[in-house]
Amino acid sequence: xxxxxxxxxxxxxxxxxxxxxxxxxxxxxxxxxxxxxxxxxxxxxxxxxxxxxxxxxxxxxxxxxxxxxxxxxxxxxxxxxxxxxxxxxxxxxxxxxxxxxxxxxxxxxxxxxxxxxxxxxxxxxxxxxxxxxxxxxxxxxxxxxxxxxxxx
Amino acid sequence: xxxxxxxxxxxxxxxxxxxxxxxxxxxxxxxxxxxxxxxxxxxxxxxxxxxxxxxxxxxxxxxxxxxxxxxxxxxxxxxxxxxxxxxxxxxxxxxxxxxxxxxxxxxxxxxxxxxxxxxxxxxxxxxxxxxxxxxxxxxxxxxxxxxxxxxxxxxxxxxxxxxxxxxxxxxxxxxxxxxxxxxxxxxxxxxxxxxxxxxxxxxxxxxxxxxxxxxxxxxxx
Numbered sequence: 001x002x003x004x005x006x007x008x009x010x011x012x013x014x015x016x017x018x019x020x021x022x023x024x025x026x027x028x029x030x031x032x033x034x035x036x037x038x039x040x041x042x043x044x045x046x047x048x049x050x051x052x053x054x055x056x057x058x059x060x061x062x063x064x065x066x067x068x069x070x071x072x073x074x075x076x077x078x079x080x081x082x083x084x085x086x087x088x089x090x091x092x093x094x095x096x097x098x099x100x101x102x103x104x105x106x107x108x109x110x111x112x113x114x115x116x117x118x119x120x121x122x123x124x125x126x127x128x129x130x131x132x133x134x135x136x137x138x139x140x141x142x143x144x145x146x147x148x149x150x151x152x
Numbered sequence: 153x154x155x156x157x158x159x160x161x162x163x164x165x166x167x168x169x170x171x172x173x174x175x176x177x178x179x180x181x182x183x184x185x186x187x188x189x190x191x192x193x194x195x196x197x198x199x200x201x202x203x204x205x206x207x208x209x210x211x212x213x214x215x216x217x218x219x220x221x222x223x224x225x226x227x228x229x230x231x232x233x234x235x236x237x238x239x240x241x242x243x244x245x246x247x248x249x250x251x252x253x254x255x256x257x258x259x260x261x262x263x264x265x266x267x268x269x270x271x272x273x274x275x276x277x278x279x280x281x282x283x284x285x286x287x288x289x290x291x292x293x294x295x296x297x298x299x300x301x302x303x304x305x306x307x308x309x310x311x312x313x314x315x316x317x318x319x320x321x322x323x324x325x326x327x328x329x330x331x332x333x334x335x336x337x338x339x340x341x342x343x344x345x346x347x348x349x350x351x352x353x354x355x356x357x358x359x360x361x362x363x364x365x366x367x368x369x370x371x372x373x
Contacts, residue, residue, distance in 0.1 A: 017347055024256070024348030031251045037232060040200025044228055143256055144230075150347075 005152040007057035010103035012096065016149055019092050023142045026085045031140040033077075036133060041125045042141045046118040048148035055115035056152065057108065061100040062119040063145065064093050066126065067138065074135035086139065159242030160185065163192065163216070163235050166247045168224075170258040171353060172295060174284035175224045177210075177233045178217040182244055190239045194218045199230040199251060212238065221284050227255040227298070260295055260343040262355030263304060263324075271333045271363045276326045278304055281343060299345045311336040311359070333365035 003016040042063075044050070051059055072090040077083060103109040126134045161182035169176045181190055194210035197203075210218035224231045230253045234246040264279035280296040296302045307318040308328060312335050319326075331337065338359040342352050 020347050021349075028250050034251075037197060037199055037251075038202050043200065140251070143253055147255065 003150070005149060007060060007103070007152055008053040008055070008108065010057040010100065010108040012099040012103065014096050014099075014149070015092055016146065019089055020146050020150070022085050022088055023146060026082045027140075027143060029079065029082055030136070034137045034140040036129065036137060039125065039128065039137075040141065041122060041134070041138050042144040042148070043121075043125065046121050049151045051118060052112075052114055054110060055112045057100060057103050058111035058115040059118055060149070061097065061104065061109060062115070063122060064097045064100070066123065067145075068093055068097065070126070070131065071135045071138045074131050075139050076132065089142070155238055155241055155243035157243055158245050160190075160237050160239055160244040162244045162247040163237050164247065166233070166235055166249050168220075168233070168249060168252045168257065170254055172261045172281050172284050173221065173225065173227060173254055173258050174219075175221045175252070175254055175258070176217050177220050177235070177249070179235050179247065181216060182237050185237065185239065188239060189214070190237045192216065192235050192237055194220075194233060194235045195246075196220055196223050197232040199232065204234070222286055224252070224254055227258075255298075256348060257350060259351045259353050260299070260302065260345060261353045263341055263343055265339065265341055265355060265358050267339060267358055267360045269360050269362050271365050272329065272331050274328045274331060274337060274339070274360060274362065276306065276328065276339060278324045278326070278341060280324070295343070301346055303344055303346065305342045305344060307340050309338045311338060331362050333362050336361045
C-alpha cells in the first residue's frame with residue numbers, strides 16, 4: 001500500500017513499503033561491500049524525525065537529490081540483480097522527489113536553518129569518502145533513510 | 153591472550169538470533185574441531201563508531217552463544233559482532249557478522265492471549281509482546297510502542313468441522329461470533345509488522361469450548 005508522509009505542511013504519498021521490500025532483498029549484499037564501518041553518513045543527529053516539521057521537506061528533498069545525483073549514478077556492481085533493484089529504487093526516489101518539488105512550488109517546502117545545517121553535515125560525512133565508497137555506504141544506509149521516512 | 157592467529161579455522165554460521173530485541177550472537181564450532189576444548193572470545197562494534205568493544209562475559213567461553221542484548225539495545229543503531237576460536241596456543245581469525253539492524257531484523261514474539269466464551273462467540277483479548285529488558289523490575293516497553301503498525305494474524309480452528317480461518321487485526325480485542333455451541337475451538341496468534349519479511353514466532357495454541365446452547369436445554373425440560 002501507499003504511505004502518506006507528513007513533512008510539515010507538505011503531504012505526499014509514496015510506495016515506501018515497496019521500496020523497503022525491494023531494498024531488503026539486496027541489503028546484505030550491498031552492506032557487505034561497505035568495509036568502512038567506523039563512519040556513518042546518515043546519523044541520528046541529523047535524522048528526519050528529529051528535525052522540526054517545517055524543515056523536514058527541504059531536508060528530505062536535498063537528501064533524495066544526493067541519492068539520485070551521486071549515489072545511484074556512482075554505484076557500480078557486476079550483479080544484475082542488484083542493479084535492477086537499485087534502478088527501481090532510483091525510480092521510486094524520482095517519483096518522491098517530483099512530489100516534493102510540487103510542495104516547493106506551493107511554498108510548503110521551505111529551507112530553514114536547521115535543514116540547511118543538517119544537510120551540510122550529511123554532505124560532509126558523504127564527502128569524507130571517495131565517490132565510489134560514499135555511494136556504496138549511502139546505498140547500504142538506505143534502510144536508515146527509509147526508516148526515517150517511515151516515521152514521518 | 154597471545155596465540156598464533158589463523159592457526160585454527162574460523163567459527164562458522166555466526167548470526168544474531170533476535171526475538172523482541174533480545175539479541176543473542178550464536179555460531180558453530182570451527183570445522184573439524186567439534187568436541188575439542190575450544191574456547192571463544194567475542195567482540196562487538198556499533199556501526200559508525202570507532203572501535204571494537206569487548207564483552208567481558210564472553211571472553212574465553214566454551215559455549216557457542218553470547219547474549220549481546222544490553223550492548224545492542226539501542227535499536228536506532230546497527231551493529232557488527234565477531235568471534236574467534238582459541239585452542240591451546242592457536243587461535244582462529246575473526247568470524248564476523250554482517251551489519252545487524254535490530255529494528256529491521258528482530259522477530260516479533262507472539263502476544264499474550266486471553267479467551268472468554270459463551271454459547272456462540274469467543275472474545276479474544278491480546279496483549280502486545282514486550283521488548284526484552286535487562287532486569288524484570290525495569291519498566292516495560294511494548295513492541296507496539298516500537299512498531300506502531302504492529303498487527304496480529306489470528307487463526308481459529310474448529311476441532312469439530314476441521315475448518316480453520318484467519319483474520320488480520322490491529323486492535324487488541326476481537327469477538328468471534330456465529331460459532332457452534334458446545335464446540336472446541338483452538339486459537340493461535342502471530343504478531344507481524346508490515347514491511348520486509350522477517351521471521352515470526354507463532355503463539356502456543358489455546359483451546360476453549362463454547363457453552364452448551366441454553367435454549368435447547370430449556371425445551372428438553
